[in-house]
Amino acid sequence: xxxxxxxxxxxxxxxxxxxxxxxxxxxxxxxxxxxxxxxxxxxxxxxxxxxxxxxxxxxxxxxxxxxxxxxxxxxxxxxxxxxxxxxxxxxxxxxxxxxxxxxxxxxxxxxxxxxxxxxxxxxxxxxxxxxxxxxxxxxxxxxxxxxxxxxxxxxxxxxxxxxxxxxxxxxxxxxxxxxxxxxxxxxxxxxxxxxxxxxxxxxxxxxxxxxxxxxxxxxxxxxxxxxxxxxxxxxxxxxxxxxxxxxxxxxxxxxxxxxxxxxxxxxxxxxxxxxxxxxxxxxxxxxxxxxxxxxxxxxxxxx
Amino acid sequence: xxxxxxxxxxxxxxxxxxxxxxxxxxxxxxxxxxxxxxxxxxxxxxxxxxxxxxxxxxxxxxxxxxxxxxxxxxxxxxxxxxxxxxxxxxxxxxxxxxxxxxxxxxxxxxxxxxxxxxxxxxxxxxxxxxxxxxxxxxxxxxxxxxxxxxxxxxxxxxxxxxxxxxxxxxxxxxxxxxxxxxxxxxxxxxxxxxxxxxxxxxxx
Numbered sequence: 001x002x003x004x005x006x007x008x009x010x011x012x013x014x015x016x017x018x019x020x021x022x023x024x025x026x027x028x029x030x031x032x033x034x035x036x037x038x039x040x041x042x043x044x045x046x047x048x049x050x051x052x053x054x055x056x057x058x059x060x061x062x063x064x065x066x067x068x069x070x071x072x073x074x075x076x077x078x079x080x081x082x083x084x085x086x087x088x089x090x091x092x093x094x095x096x097x098x099x100x101x102x103x104x105x106x107x108x109x110x111x112x113x114x115x116x117x118x119x120x121x122x123x124x125x126x127x128x129x130x131x132x133x134x135x136x137x138x139x140x141x142x143x144x145x146x147x148x149x150x151x152x153x154x155x156x157x158x159x160x161x162x163x164x165x166x167x168x169x170x171x172x173x174x175x176x177x178x179x180x181x182x183x184x185x186x187x188x189x190x191x192x193x194x195x196x197x198x199x200x201x202x203x204x205x206x207x208x209x210x211x212x213x214x215x216x217x218x219x220x221x222x223x224x225x226x227x228x229x230x231x232x233x234x235x236x237x238x239x240x241x242x243x244x245x246x247x248x249x250x251x252x253x254x255x256x257x258x259x260x261x262x263x264x265x266x267x268x269x270x271x272x273x274x275x276x277x278x279x280x281x282x283x284x285x286x287x288x289x290x291x292x293x294x295x296x297x298x299x300x301x302x303x
Numbered sequence: 304x305x306x307x308x309x310x311x312x313x314x315x316x317x318x319x320x321x322x323x324x325x326x327x328x329x330x331x332x333x334x335x336x337x338x339x340x341x342x343x344x345x346x347x348x349x350x351x352x353x354x355x356x357x358x359x360x361x362x363x364x365x366x367x368x369x370x371x372x373x374x375x376x377x378x379x380x381x382x383x384x385x386x387x388x389x390x391x392x393x394x395x396x397x398x399x400x401x402x403x404x405x406x407x408x409x410x411x412x413x414x415x416x417x418x419x420x421x422x423x424x425x426x427x428x429x430x431x432x433x434x435x436x437x438x439x440x441x442x443x444x445x446x447x448x449x450x451x452x453x454x455x456x457x458x459x460x461x462x463x464x465x466x467x468x469x470x471x472x473x474x475x476x477x478x479x480x481x482x483x484x485x486x487x488x489x490x491x492x493x494x495x496x497x498x499x500x501x502x503x504x505x506x507x
Contacts, residue, residue, distance in 0.1 A: 072364065154384065
């Protein structure tokens with residue numbers, strides 16, 4: 001186990017890295033998303049769709065040049081953490097990420113998006129009860145920490161849905177559910193979207209997996225051959241519908257479909273859909289036990 | 304490409320009559336952000352709107368705004384939010400305020416379309432997520448009302464120059480681009496699903 005001699009200094013150091021990274025991902029899209037959008041733009045044939053793709057490209061260039069959040073909705077901040085049990089700042093991480101969110105909100109700046117429920121007051125800091133949202137997985141033997149930062153904007157969060165199917169509905173029922181959600185509500189979620197599908201045992205397990213699915217790279221595939229085939233079929237099928245950018249019709253509907261799954265009860269199929277908009281702002285960073293870091297999602301980053 | 308079609312506030316009925324769904328226009332003049340709570344306050348709570356919108360344009364948007372040391376405001380990032388959330392209020396809103404151009408993201412429903420026909424107004428889509436592009440078209444923030452609602456919900460009065468592209472999605476004849484697109488998507492869905500379903504019968 002690595003010792004950190006001065007814990008306060010270490011906490012300050014990691015807070016600094018995490019607010020900068022949180023702010024950074026609001027301004028520049030991850031490398032895989034940028035490549036995919038370039039690909040979709042160059043293949044588009046509908047004139048209005050081409051104009052929209054051009055606006056998207058111009059926007060990202062302006063955001064980069066002016067160092068501003070590329071979309072005004074910088075979302076509710078969510079951190080998906082895979083922490084080694086021996087990561088030296090495991091116990092401090094929750095406070096570090098809350099303070100990183102506050103600092104990114106000031107420095108970014110980020111829009112104030114945390115409304116305290118029932119009190120119905122915007123906290124003005126992007127922090128509140130259980131926000132930033134933390135999702136934990138522990139790697140029992142590890143000593144580093146991988147953190148996915150995700151800006152959950154309102155538009156791409158709204159289509160989110162989960163349901164428990166009877167086994168008689170089968171995987172056909174999964175496909176029907178995905179298509180219903182995307183064709184009815186996807187139009188407002190800034191297509192071309194990255195679609196995450198959770199196939200699992202209950203509503204909440206499927207919902208969590210559907211969100212984990214959109215943290216995976218665009219064009220990555222599920223390790224199970226049937227699941228990978230289903231990803232391809234759903235992607236091709238949704239693209240055949242041709243939502244186009246902003247639902248204004250075009251050659252594509254989605255950047256991709258990613259499925260995450262777990263084993264299930266024999267009597268249930270839990271299914272859920274989460275969507276990421278074209279401006280899919282997520283970032284993955286690995287923090288080593290000495291607090292040096294590696295940014296996995298974006299190439300050539302200086303924080 | 305034909306010349307840029309530019310609307311200027313105050314917008315008159317005749318400026319809008321020739322516009323059809325799918326047309327691309329730009330806006331010069333004033334554009335006021337107005338979203339969920341502002342709609343609710345006017346329609347449900349009967350509070351008077353602090354901005355005169357007759358002949359005006361609203362933007363379903365919650366921006367990021369920076370306040371400078373001298374107290375003035377600077378637009379950092381401003382893009383459209385989901386217009387459908389305002390569907391419940393928009394018809395009555397158009398009638399009461401005399402607003403002519405409603406800008407947002409995604410489509411709106413039958414009620415808004417009816418309001419557009421009755422009061423000669425249009426709904427237009429600005430590409431979602433293109434918020435820095437939009438901010439560069441804001442020349443100045445001239446006012447901020449109902450600041451008690453917080454940054455996203457404040458009514459920001461923006462002076463804009465050739466703000467766009469704005470894609471007309473509901474015209475004064477009541478045609479609704481996104482609803483027409485959605486009907487087309489629904490029609491395409493069944494045969495595509497039949498094809499997929501034949502290949503995912505993993506339970507045997």
